[in-house]
Amino acid sequence: MNFGAKGESVVSEGRTLETGTEELLAQLFDRVCVLTLNRPEARNALSADMKAALLELLPRLGRDEEVGCVLLTGAGGAFCAGGDTKSMAREGKPQSPEERKSVVLRDHQISLLLHTLPTPTIAAVAGPAAGAGFALALACDLRICSDSAFFTTAYAKLGLPGDYGTAWFLTHLVGLARARELMFVADRIEATHAERIGLVNRVVPAVELESEALELARRIACGPPIALSWMKDALNRAPLGDLASSLELDAMRSCDAAQTEDYTEAIGALRDKRTPKFKGR
Numbered sequence: 001m002n003f004g005a006k007g008e009s010v011v012s013e014g015r016t017l018e019t020g021t022e023e024l025l026a027q028l029f030d031r032v033c034v035l036t037l038n039r040p041e042a043r044n045a046l047s048a049d050m051k052a053a054l055l056e057l058l059p060r061l062g063r064d065e066e067v068g069c070v071l072l073t074g075a076g077g078a079f080c081a082g083g084d085t086k087s088m089a090r091e092g093k094p095q096s097p098e099e100r101k102s103v104v105l106r107d108h109q110i111s112l113l114l115h116t117l118p119t120p121t122i123a124a125v126a127g128p129a130a131g132a133g134f135a136l137a138l139a140c141d142l143r144i145c146s147d148s149a150f151f152t153t154a155y156a157k158l159g160l161p162g163d164y165g166t167a168w169f170l171t172h173l174v175g176l177a178r179a180r181e182l183m184f185v186a187d188r189i190e191a192t193h194a195e196r197i198g199l200v201n202r203v204v205p206a207v208e209l210e211s212e213a214l215e216l217a218r219r220i221a222c223g224p225p226i227a228l229s230w231m232k233d234a235l236n237r238a239p240l241g242d243l244a245s246s247l248e249l250d251a252m253r254s255c256d257a258a259q260t261e262d263y264t265e266a267i268g269a270l271r272d273k274r275t276p277k278f279k280g281r
Helices: 050-063 083-090 097-107 111-114 132-139 165-172 176-185 189-196 206-221 225-235 241-257 261-273
Strands: 023-028 032-039 071-073 121-127 128-130 142-146 149-150 202-204
Touching: 023 050, 023 111, 032 206, 050 097, 050 111, 050 189, 050 261, 071 149, 097 111, 097 206, 111 132, 121 132, 121 206, 128 132, 142 165, 142 206, 149 189, 165 176, 176 261, 189 202, 202 206, 225 241
Parallel strands: 032 071, 071 121, 121 142, 128 149, 142 202
Antiparallel strands: 023 032
């Protein structure tokens, strides 16, 4: 899949959003914001500029009423190869462990933002998603990939324990035993196997990935923003909470949602047999 080659607009229509760097492209159309990691020559490995742009842009998208879904992808036939190992090799060991920890903790907020953003997020994966790149795909709400995509935790091969929340996301998605295997062994996970074990939601032919991912994103983006935001929050809380607390939260939010204009619109659309037009109010 190729939403856009380096330096090109990801789509022919819509509004281009400023990111501060050519290494992250952002285009908004049909309430879908397509974010393209744009370092194809490095398989979209995460650079300092790219990470800084994501940290600034993601909260902005969460506040933007025109954004109904965020679709994260990569340019040039890859999703993201993870950290920039060539830069790591040039830099060697960090001079100050405390400074390095501060930088890493800041960068890890990207995973947290994708996971907690009020707006639903989708990762569209072609080619490799490795290490931190794998983690960013896991942090999204849904993952759709081409039949040529593959995944790997990669950390064991680099002498690293893992970062960007990989272990947490894997445990919640595929269970502890399988997460241990994926982390310890660091094998390449082909697309069909990823779907079978629950890492991805859909696998489609490579030539169809762009259209399928955009169609899924559009369907979600046209949904009721308030309800979708509360759904996402409830789903994020579910593995960590108890049933009684979940039922209490459901009751409170269901009553609140019934007071929104979106609920009135949905009921009217059902009555009139038409498609509802939600406004997030």
